[in-house]
Amino acid sequence: MGIYGAINSAVSGLTAQATALENISGNVANSQTTGYKRLDTTFSDLVSGGGATQGSQVSGTTVATSRATNTIQGDISQSDVDTYMAINGEGYFVVTQAADVVDGSTTFADETFYTRAGDFERDQDGYLVNSAGYYLQGFPLDPTTGNAVGDDPSVIRIENQPLAASATTQVDYQANLPRIPDTNDYDGSTASTALLAAAVGTGDVAVANETDFLNSSISGGSITVYNQNGTAMNVEVRYAKTVNEDTSVPVNDTWTMYISSGGDATTAYYDVGDLEFDSTGALTNMTAGSIGAVNSTSDGFDIATLTINSTTASGVEFSFANNSLTQYSDPDGTASSVALDQDGYPAGELTGVAVDESGRVIASYSNSQQRAVYEIPLATFEAEQNLKRVDGAAFSATTSSGEADLTGGGQILSNNLELSNADIADEFSKLIITQQAYSANSRIVTSADEMLDDALNMVR
Numbered sequence: 406m407g408i409y410g411a412i413n414s415a416v417s418g419l420t421a422q423a424t425a426l427e428n429i430s431g432n433v434a435n436s437q438t439t440g441y442k443r444l445d446t447t448f449s450d451l452v453s454g455g456g457a458t459q460g461s462q463v464s465g466t467t468v469a470t471s472r473a474t475n476t477i478q479g480d481i482s483q484s485d486v487d488t489y490m491a492i493n494g495e496g497y498f499v500v501t502q503a504a505d506v507v508d509g510s511t512t513f514a515d516e517t518f519y520t521r522a523g524d525f526e527r528d529q530d531g532y533l534v535n536s537a538g539y540y541l542q543g544f545p546l547d548p549t550t551g552n553a554v555g556d557d558p559s560v561i562r563i564e565n566q567p568l569a570a571s572a573t574t575q576v577d578y579q580a581n582l583p584r585i586p587d588t589n590d591y592d593g594s595t596a597s598t599a600l601l602a603a604a605v606g607t608g609d610v611a612v613a614n615e616t617d618f619l620n621s622s623i624s625g626g627s628i629t630v631y632n633q634n635g636t637a638m639n640v641e642v643r644y645a646k647t648v649n650e651d652t653s654v655p656v657n658d659t660w661t662m663y664i665s666s667g668g669d670a671t672t673a674y675y676d677v678g679d680l681e682f683d684s685t686g687a688l689t690n691m692t693a694g695s696i697g698a699v700n701s702t703s704d705g706f707d708i709a710t711l712t713i714n715s716t717t718a719s720g721v722e723f724s725f726a727n728n729s730l731t732q733y734s735d736p737d738g739t740a741s742s743v744a745l746d747q748d749g750y751p752a753g754e755l756t757g758v759a760v761d762e763s764g765r766v767i768a769s770y771s772n773s774q775q776r777a778v779y780e781i782p783l784a785t786f787e788a789e790q791n792l793k794r795v796d797g798a799a800f801s802a803t804t805s806s807g808e809a810d811l812t813g814g815g816q817i818l819s820n821n822l823e824l825s826n827a828d829i830a831d832e833f834s835k836l837i838i839t840q841q842a843y844s845a846n847s848r849i850v851t852s853a854d855e856m857l858d859d860a861l862n863m864v865r
Contacts, residue, residue: 408853408860410465415849417466421448422843424469429836432827439536440479440522440798443827445472473790475800479521479826481818487759488533490523491823494815496783497521499558500539500799513540513560519784519792519809520799521823527758531562533766537797543766543779553780558811561766561779565755568770570635573749575722578642578705579729580625580743582660582682586646587738589620599738601645601661609695610663610674618674621645622663625740631749632718640713641665643674644740650684657681657689658732662697662706662723667714677723678706682732688725702726750774764817783814 425446435441451465481491490498497519504514511530518539525533525541533541543561544553585591591599602614602621610618625642632638641664648659659681663674678694691699697706705724710717735741753772761767766779786792791805802809 408856412850412853414464414466415846415853417451417468418846418849419843421446421467421469422839422846424471425835425839426843428471429832429839433829433832435798436825436827436829436832438522438798438825439524440520440823441825441827442473442475442477442479442521442798443825443832445474446470447472473792474826475789475792477826479824482822482824484820484822486524486526487757487820488525488527489820489822490525490760490781491818491821492521492523492783492815493818495789496785496814497789497800497809498523498525499542499782499784499809499811500535501542501560502539516801517542517809518795518799518801520797522798524822527563531564533561533563533758535797537799539797539799541781543781545779546765546777548776551777558782561781563755563758563766563768563778567755568753568768568772568774568776570631570633570752571748571750572633572635573630573718573721573747575724575748576628576630576640577724577726577729577744577746579725579745580731580740581686581735582644582646582730582732582740583623583735583738584658584732585649585738586623586644588623591738596649599646600649601647605645608676609672610676612669612671612673615673618643618645618663623739625662626743626745628745628747630718630721630747631751632716635751636716637751638711638713638716638718639667640711641667642745647679657683660732661694664696664708664711665713667716669712675711677708680730686731686733687728688730688732697723700724760817760819762817762819781817782811783817784809784811785813786810 428444428446432443447470449468449470451468500518500520502514504512520539522535522537525535528534541561542558544555544558547554585596586599588599590602602617604617605614622643622645625644627639627641630638630640643663644660646660648656650656650658659679661679662677664677665674666672675696676694677697679692680688681690683689691703693699696708696711700707700722704726705722708721710719711721750772753770753774755768756771757769759767764781765777766781768776768778786809787807788805791803792800793803795801
């Protein structure tokens with residue numbers, strides 16, 4: 406039994422080393438495959454028999470099994486592609502495969518797969534698909550709350566549908582008005598020469614009085630706002646001082662805010678309302694004008710209807726919240742620290758798709774708007790080494806691996822890729838050892854054959 410046992414053990418060694426060689430070959434072949442996890446080889450001995458004591462036992466055969474290295478992360482490499490992703494830590498992207506095309510629309514398989522290969526790019530239908538043909542899944546986000554919708558991820562699709570326009574509802578206004586405005590009419594003699602020309606009158610400024618108005622007022626900045634269908638409207642603000650506290654009877658300084666009509670036949674500037682400042686430069690009181698009403702918090706004007714150059718917007722608020730409008734002495738006599746910001750935008754076309762550091766898919770539009778449309782989950786497993794390998798550096802869940810948990814995982818790194826964790830230098834080192842072991846096992850077979858020949862020749 407000894408010689409035949411030796412041959413049996415040597416043959417098992419040849420088989421085991423052949424398995425190791427196959428794993429090494431596959432690792433070398435996939436050393437540049439994105440997200441690939443190498444397979445190492447583990448050898449186990451099988452005791453062939455013998456007595457009850459150690460001294461009477463003999464070494465037996467061996468068997469080779471593959472050992473997964475899913476928990477060993479590959480190197481992270483930066484990329485210029487905005488939809489490329491890498492996972493720093495544990496977890497897998499949730500993906501699926503295309504099943505068929507019905508009436509020009511792609512349908513998807515019911516089976517879910519998992520991969521670390523994050524080289525996803527947007528295809529012609531708006532899906533994020535990697536080089537192995539797997540389609541990325543995620544949770545759609547509610548456009549109002551930004552929270553994920555549902556518990557089951559769906560195939561991510563970012564269509565070319567334009568982003569609808571959003572009307573301007575609020576203009577945040579900041580400025581400091583001078584104590585004495587340096588208007589064209591102001592001659593520097595008395596503060597009264599800097600006040601609004603009497604010819605202009607009160608209320609809206611008529612076209613006939615526009616020149617007098619411009620000569621006795623100062624610019625308050627301008628901004629583009631948008632109406633309900635996204636049409637741009639240029640809002641030009643001017644201020645004229647109507648009351649000066651430098652009088653025998655102390656009173657608050659008063660300014661009137663105006664907005665240009667943009668070329669109306671009869672009205673040049675609309676009267677928005679009056680603004681009063683005390684001796685410290687703080688805004689203390691507001692009075693409604695022809696188009697402006699004091700808002701509910703008394704820190705701005707509500708304009709129900711604003712018509713500029715025949716274009717109308719509804720419901721626009723000019724806000725001076727947080728004391729953003731003041732009257733402090735300014736040697737230049739102009740409105741300083743002027744800043745206007747508004748919340749509207751026109752319709753926009755999709756210009757790009759990217760992934761942020763929180764794992765959300767961001768759609769960018771030509772109107773400078775961005776929208777988070779999907780959240781990318783990461784799947785973790787209790788025993789990820791027991792996942793079943795499938796084509797394309799992907800895996801499927803098994804009863805031994807457990808079900809996927811989509812509530813944890815590592816960090817998604819945008820503009821990065823995880824490389825293969827197979828190192829060619831290490832694999833070549835294994836190759837040398839495997840080749841030597843295979844050769845040694847073949848020598849055992851040869852030696853055992855010669856010994857059998859010698860035993861047979863003994864009886865001749």
